[in-house]
Amino acid sequence: MAVAIQSIGLKGIxxxxxxxxxxxxxxxxxxxxxxxxxxxVKESKE
Incomplete structure (x- = not known):
């Protein structure tokens, strides 16, 4: 089952x-x- 959600990223403000x-x-x-x-992020999957 695949799911896609919309979110935001921040760069400064x-x-x-x-x-x-x-x-x-x-x-x-x-x-x-x-x-x-x-x-x-790469380290968080461990």
Whole structure:
């Protein structure tokens, strides 16, 4: 099942739109982050 939600990101005091997409598959245990995430985001999946 795939779900997409609208959110915002912040750069200083300016906001910009972000689409977050999630898909859950039975029997699959993994996290994949695409795009250009920061080091804190990459470390958070562990």
């Amino acid at each position: 300016e906001g910009y739109p972000v689409t977050v997409e999630v898909e859950k598959l039975d029997g699959v245990e993994s996290v994949v982050v695409v795009g250009l995430p920061g080091a804190a």
